[in-house]
Amino acid sequence: MLVLRSIFFALLLPGSATVVIPYFILSRRGVPHWDAIGLPGVVAVALGATILIRCIVDFARVGRGTLAPVDPPRALVIRGLYRYVRNPMYVGVVLVLLGEAALFRSTDLLLYSAVFFLVVNLFVILYEEPALRARFGEPYEQYRRSVGRWIPRRNAMKRAGLIALLLILDAPLPAQMPRTLSANDQRARDIFEQLININTTGSSGSTTVAANAMAKRLTDAGFPAADVQVIGPAASKNHNLVARFRSTGTQKPILLLAHIDVVEAKKEDWSVDPFTFLEREGFFYGRGTMDVKDGAAILVATLARLKQEGYRPNRDLILALTTGEEGGSDYNGVQWLLANHRDLIDAAFVINMDAGDPVILNGKRLMRSVQASEKVYVTFKLEVHNPGGHSSLPTNDNAIYRLAAALGRLSAYEFPAQLNEITRASFARWGQLQQGQLAADMAAVAGPTPDTAAIRRLSSASPLYNAQLRTTCVATELAGGHAENALPQSASATVNCRMLPGTPSDEVQSTLSRVVNDTTVTVSVVTAAVPSPPSPLKPEIMDPVERVTKRLWNIPVVPVMETGATDGLYLRNAGIPVYGVSGVFVDINDIRAHGRDERIGVQDYYDGAEYIYQLVKAVTSR
């Protein structure tokens, strides 16, 4: 469809400007004719047409839209020729017109070209630019400041010759031309590359190597060696980095947290080497690019940048890059630090890179989530024992039947819906991004007395909403019997629960017993809960987040309760509030964390680095 729309509008708009109107102008003075003297005009026509086609393709491919104002791109298109001037499409049209004027040696056409250019200028200045500014905000402003309206600026000029050559040869442009990075972007990229290239898997890697490399980055940037420590249990190859940016302030410090261990990655499963940083077609590839070496690199780059700028925070900043979050390591770094060096990481609150991603949906930057709560993980075992016997003489009492009946009752049970500060705020903000019944239902459950019909509809609309509304328990494993010709002596099922924070786990256990409603079925704890209270939405974190988000991205901030769990739970459990505020946008339809060919967007990474830099300044200057 997009292809057809693109062709249709291309014929309609530039088509009428460059063919239909010139034809009428020329034919007013008889049949149009050209002669050999005007032949060089053909070159201009060809160049202009090539530019036009290239732009239309970029609009469709990158912006998912067409050149018509009624069907515009949904994303800001700043690649391809748009890196050199902001309006290459009009440049293409004007080139075609000038070429035609030369070819037909027509002063009328020359005049028409001039009028066309004047009208386009007015349209661009009075309508298009304000509209783009309103639509895309700060990213457009930055683009406008660095790229000229009609004429390529100096550093773009060098490449312009190459571009012209490529266009004439009609060769496809390299998808990602090397771009000139700012010093800050270059540093953020170098650190990221270094981290990705260091294997930090539990099996064959070492977080000590990564921690040492990051420590050197910080001391090189001017941090005193005494404030940068690489620590962990003596026998482990997986140490953690803890660094402190000192201030003269007296408020409790803020802890910046990311883990530097990664999930295993098998080279043969990937289409690229998971431990070699690669930039390709607008993405950075490698294990950990999304989870969460991007965040770790951004934190190191931010502290180095602040230090070099001579920034003075109004309270201490602590950086902790930890091991063992993915479970492959020999221990968990956050737990170990809390148990052995709490003084090093004790903080008023934590900003965690490993949760709370800004979200892209269908190519559009949708919202900035802030993870302020997570559900609590607990696992139970349901078990039935029976004397058993020979299977040729079945009895009424059978362990497998009893367990099956118990699980049947459990499957029909639903824990009561319950909302807290975070989930109320989530539904209120989500609702504003939805339409129709869904929007109304979300607003209804966010209210002081949630509407039960709305809860019912939301729960059945999506497991995602259901999990936000209540504690869930689900059977995940099943075992029973010992021989095909024997009555089962035992049968058991694993039931994994995700409790709303604040729910006591023995309350869930007794609910399970009650629902199972069979005293021969025992319910016992397999994995005990680590309580993780929600972190209050306090102004000292939420105000800076709102402000920086508005300034850079102009999208809504949505507090969320995560249904999974991160290292944040140990800190919350220890009484330190944690806010997941990652800077790097993730496309929720392209999440490759823990998977093959893990990647994030190149521009999303640089934008994330700028976001975290500004956020860290904002929380330490209020």
Ligand SMILES: [Zn+2]
């Ligand atoms: Zn992670």
